[in-house]
Amino acid sequence: MNKAVEVRNLGRKDYKDTWDYQEKLFKETLDLKIRNRREALDSPTPNYLLMVEHPHVYTLGKSGDLENLLVSEAELKRKDATFYKINRGGDITYHGPGQLVGYPILDLDNFFTDIHKYLRLLEEMVILTLAEYGLKAERSPGETGVWLDVETPFARKICAMGVRASRWVTMHGFALNVNADLGYFDNIIPCGIKGKAVTSLNVELGVKEVDLSEVQEKLLKHFKDLFEAELKFVD
Template identity: 40%
Template sequence: MAIETLATARPDSTPEAGPITAAWLGRVDYREALALQKRLVADRADGRIGDRLLLLEHPRVLTLGRTSDPKHILADEATLAARGIEVIRVERGGEVTYHGPGQLVAYPIIALSPRGLLVRPLVRALEAALIATCAAHGVTAARRDGHPGCWCEPDGADPRKIGALGLRIERGVSYHGIALNVSVDLADFELIDPCGMPGVRSTSIAAERGERGTRPTTESVQRVAATFATAFAAELGAPLAEA
């Protein structure tokens, strides 16, 4: 579904809790996706639409949260420019995050109050959906205490981050969200301290399955997106609809 179609869709007839409407958007520029989120947050807060789950991937970009320390970007501007990687500061929590082809990004536009949610339970639901999605695609993952997101062998000698998480709440509605590495080029993560944690190694579903030669593809991300949408809606006990 095209972004403008989603942004200007007819208001839902029952915009309270209701179903979560998931939309696969394909590859979308980061700033364009952020502008869409903000429009949908306003529409959700004003009761014009129901809850949304945007599913997509981005071109290469680094994002810094409100209090992120730029020192966790390890590459200089010339290196980033040579790889076509832009740096953007945004309003979410968390540290530096990489987005790129082969990575699922999911943005939940969820009104917390109608679902009886607080921020922490929403975070836990997103983490649980990440873990369930990994499991459905043959990868064992789990939470890591004190570190939001999703990890492989979080308590082992070699913990590897496979999913990142950062949210913002405005007018009682969530936006930003999660990033799950599906078939992403892991070499790009060497340009940063993922989530501001020096020495942390990133991984992907493809890498954990021993498919290290896999090229990033939008098709692989779309398959995983469907799994995540189902898992997330189940965690919130909500029906899932498609835009």
């Protein structure tokens, strides 16, 4: 079992370019697993965690409803935003500047073969990180992601999640709103869930901006502990 995880900080990168990069790493890992099985080899499979910010983009999961995108193609262009239908689970979401996005490409055979546990640990990583800022974040029953004030009329989502897995290899991941422009969420029904708001860490703290690198450092610390992983930072 290889518990080393290569952390690659991609900075601000186009969504499609990042998706293609994920697919490349994902396929390489799957191909190695298949070759190991066919040829009775024991080559360790790699694990990656890509950290990135995207320009304005909307993505629709394979089970999503296009009607949850509330603006036309022309309006998207005016807002300097792009749109992609993609192969993760979940409905529609937004990515943009000020949002910390993580794409773990893990072979869960190196950790545990349980997708439910995998999602719960990603949520716990975010919950523990937000607790360091004095926020009581939590799960919402039946809804993946991390929320605030779930049992009140003021429930709001601060972190969206959507993953894909094949032969226990994962891709896609989580998007935590740190300094996000929440106006862009008005153009969609986020995650297809009506009547619940979206928020950002800077809004909850009442500040103009939170240090994104500090939030990332805290996330990675909790990821390391929860997954009992060895992080290796790669440029």
